Every structure is written in structure tokens, then in C-alpha cells.
Amino acid sequence: MTGVVDWSVEDLGRQGVVRPVVRAPAAVLSMAGEVVDPDDPAVLQLAADLVATMRVSPGCVGLAAPQVGVSAQVFAVDVTGHPKVRTVHGTFVLCNARLVEASQWQKGREGCMSVPDLTGDVKRAGRVVVAGELPGGGEIEITTNAFEARALQHEIDHCAGLLFLDRVAGAHAIHTRKVYL
Amino acid sequence: MHDDARVDELAITVIGHDRPGIIADVAEVLAGLGMNLTDSTMTRLRGHFAMTLICGGPGAEAGTPAIEDVEAALAPLTADGTLATTVRKVGPEGTPEPPGGHYVLSVHGADRLGIVASVARGLAEFGGNITDLTTRLSGDLYVLVAELDLPAGADVDAIGERLEAVSRALGVEVALRPAETDVL
Numbered sequence: 001m002t003g004v005v006d007w008s009v010e011d012l013g014r015q016g017v018v019r020p021v022v023r024a025p026a027a028v029l030s031m032a033g034e035v036v037d038p039d040d041p042a043v044l045q046l047a048a049d050l051v052a053t054m055r056v057s058p059g060c061v062g063l064a065a066p067q068v069g070v071s072a073q074v075f076a077v078d079v080t081g082h083p084k085v086r087t088v089h090g091t092f093v094l095c096n097a098r099l100v101e102a103s104q105w106q107k108g109r110e111g112c113m114s115v116p117d118l119t120g121d122v123k124r125a126g127r128v129v130v131a132g133e134l135p136g137g138g139e140i141e142i143t144t145n146a147f148e149a150r151a152l153q154h155e156i157d158h159c160a161g162l163l164f165l166d167r168v169a170g171a172h173a174i175h176t177r178k179v180y181l
Numbered sequence: 182m183h184d185d186a187r188v189d190e191l192a193i194t195v196i197g198h199d200r201p202g203i204i205a206d207v208a209e210v211l212a213g214l215g216m217n218l219t220d221s222t223m224t225r226l227r228g229h230f231a232m233t234l235i236c237g238g239p240g241a242e243a244g245t246p247a248i249e250d251v252e253a254a255l256a257p258l259t260a261d262g263t264l265a266t267t268v269r270k271v272g273p274e275g276t277p278e279p280p281g282g283h284y285v286l287s288v289h290g291a292d293r294l295g296i297v298a299s300v301a302r303g304l305a306e307f308g309g310n311i312t313d314l315t316t317r318l319s320g321d322l323y324v325l326v327a328e329l330d331l332p333a334g335a336d337v338d339a340i341g342e343r344l345e346a347v348s349r350a351l352g353v354e355v356a357l358r359p360a361e362t363d364v365l
């Protein structure tokens with residue numbers, strides 16, 4: 001079993017392809033994703049594609065398979081350099097991820113590449129333990145906090161067919177995005 | 182029976198082309214008339230300035246200013262036709278019944294006619310009272326977020342089922358959950 005910090009997208013040995021990002025109201029964004037085999041070559045390619053697409057998208061700190069039109073429980077995250085981070089695990093992809101522990105709930109503003117013109121205030125756990133599988137890398141558990149914890153919860157939601165819009169704190173908690181981050 | 186000693190409040194709306202200084206202009210007019218701008222809300226709706234406010238008069242003795250005086254004082258704002266204002270008197274509201282529960286409802290999906298009507302009617306059938314509402318059209322995506330009070334003893338499961346039926350008919354996603362109030 002490798003740790004998440006030892007995992008590298010380069011180890012997949014695959015060239016990631018930048019895929020178009022689908023926007024709400026696309027049906028795939030509201031469907032619960034399929035459980036995947038993390039060693040399936042198609043999943044390894046999807047992982048590489050998610051990382052490639054995330055990296056070419058300015059300000060993108062996470063991208064889930066439904067956002068590239070694939071109804072599967074796979075997402076990429078990289079919050080490196082974001083001002084609200086504390087713990088950072090670099091670039092990684094998780095399959096079949098689930099929230100094991102969640103505490104220290106706090107409200108924060110979120111955006112999403114699939115809802116490009118709106119942001120929303122969403123309550124998320126500020127400390128989480130997430131279990132899942134690395135593509136080609138086995139079962140892992142990640143303990144993290146702050147912005148990385150928020151990003152993980154946002155992406156796990158995507159894999160369950162949920163958008164931040166489903167969790168906004170109230171009628172005055174959605175905002176028209178003024179600046180593209 | 183009219184009770185002259187009762188202090189009415191004024192309900193004012195200001196809607197139109199946005200520019201810096203509208204709120205300053207409105208607030209100065211009201212202050213000049215001795216009106217307290219009490220509850221107000223302002224936002225931009227598809228770029229239009231939109232403000233609704235309730236203001237109280239200077240006190241029981243002086244009474245609330247005449248509507249005509251308020252309209253005359255606001256007239257310079259509307260002279261060039263880019264802003265429209267309305268002024269009317271409203272009586273004091275009683276204290277509402279304490280709600281059985283406070284909920285947040287999210288609806289999103291492809292824009293189509295009748296989303297708000299269908300959802301709001303579904304809630305109204307159960308006595309649900311929408312207390313705050315925001316809707317946004319963003320490209321093809323229509324988003325509705327409402328806060329609502331449900332009456333004491335309301336069957337939340339039945340309301341959820343009703344909303345599910347509405348969402349299936351409209352082809353939109355619906356999420357109803359209790360509003361959280363953090364008292365720190």
C-alpha cells in the first residue's frame with residue numbers, strides 16, 4: 001500500500017487527455033456515479049485525464065468524473081498553493097471515496113467549473129478522514145483539514161450526483177460570480 | 182375605525198438602472214423627511230438595481246409623512262426615467278405564529294416555464310411559507326433556493342414526496358433539508 005503523497009499521476013504511465021467540462025443542467029451531474037475498479041485501465045486513463053483537465057483549468061482545485069461526462073466515482077484534487085489550505089497532499093486521484101469522519105463544521109464559499117457563474121456558501125467539515133482507493137495504488141485513508149477537506153467533500157458530492165447548489169446554506173447564500181477564480 | 186395615533190410604516194420600492202449613489206440618494210431623502218430606514222433589502226437582478234424597504238416615521242406625534250411628500254422628495258431620482266419608485270403606507274404586522282420548522286429548499290435544472298409556480302404551489306398546499314427566495318438563471322441552468330417555515334406538526338416526509346413528484350414532472354433536482362441555526 002502506497003501513501004497518497006507517494007502516488008504520482010506520472011506513475012500511471014499514461015498521457016492525460018484534456019476533456020471538455022460539462023455544465024449544469026447536464027443530467028450526468030445529478031446521477032450517482034458507478035463504483036469503479038481502481039486497477040481497470042479505463043479508470044487509470046480517466047484518472048490521467050482528470051488531472052490533465054484540472055491542470056489546464058485556471059483556479060481548478062478539483063475535478064470529478066461526472067464533470068467530464070463519466071458517471072463514475074473518481075475525482076482528482078490538488079489544492080497546492082491555495083491561500084485557505086493547511087494540510088496539503090499534492091495532486092492525487094481517488095476512486096470510490098467516502099467520508100469516514102467529519103467534524104469542525106464551518107461555512108465557506110465554493111465555486112464549481114460545472115456551475116461557472118454562481119458561487120454558494122456551504123457548510124462543510126473542516127476536519128475529515130476520507131477512505132478510498134488510489135488508481136493502481138490500493139486502499140488509502142486521508143486525514144486532512146481546511147480547504148483540502150472542503151475540496152474532498154465537494155468532489156465526493158459530485159460522485160454522488162450532488163452539486164454545491166444542493167447544500168447552500170440559505171436563500172441569500174448563492175451569489176453571482178464576479179471574478180473568475 | 183382609523184386610529185390616528187397608530188404609527189404606520191412606509192413601504193418603498195426602487196427599481197431600475199444601476200449606478201453608484203442610488204442608495205445614498207434614497208437614504209438621504211428619507212433622512213431628510215425624518216424617516217428611519219428600518220428593514221431593507223437590495224440586490225441586482227439581471228443587472229437591474231432592485232431595493233425594497235420599510236421605514237418608520239419620526240414618531241407618533243409628528244406621524245408618518247404624507248405619501249405625496251415622500252413621492253415629491255423622491256421625484257428627482259426618477260426624473261430621467263431610469264429609476265421607478267413606489268411608496269405606500271402599510272400597517273404594523275402582528276407577530277407571526279412560531280413555525281414548526283425552518284427549512285432550506287434547493288431546486289436546480291434546465292430552465293422551463295413554471296418551476297417556481299409548481300414548487301411554490303406544492304409547498305403552499307402544506308401550509309409551507311416561503312420567507313426568503315432567490316432565483317437565478319445562469320445560461321440554461323435555473324436555480325431556486327428558498328427558506329421556508331413549515332407549520333407545527335407538518336408532515337415533512339409527505340412534503341418531501343410532493344416535492345419529489347414536482348421535481349420528476351419538471352425534470353429538475355430538489356433538495357429539502359432543515360436550516361441550521363448556529364448560535365455562537
Ligand SMILES: [Zn+2]
Pocket residue numbers: 111112113114154158
Ligand atoms: Zn464542482
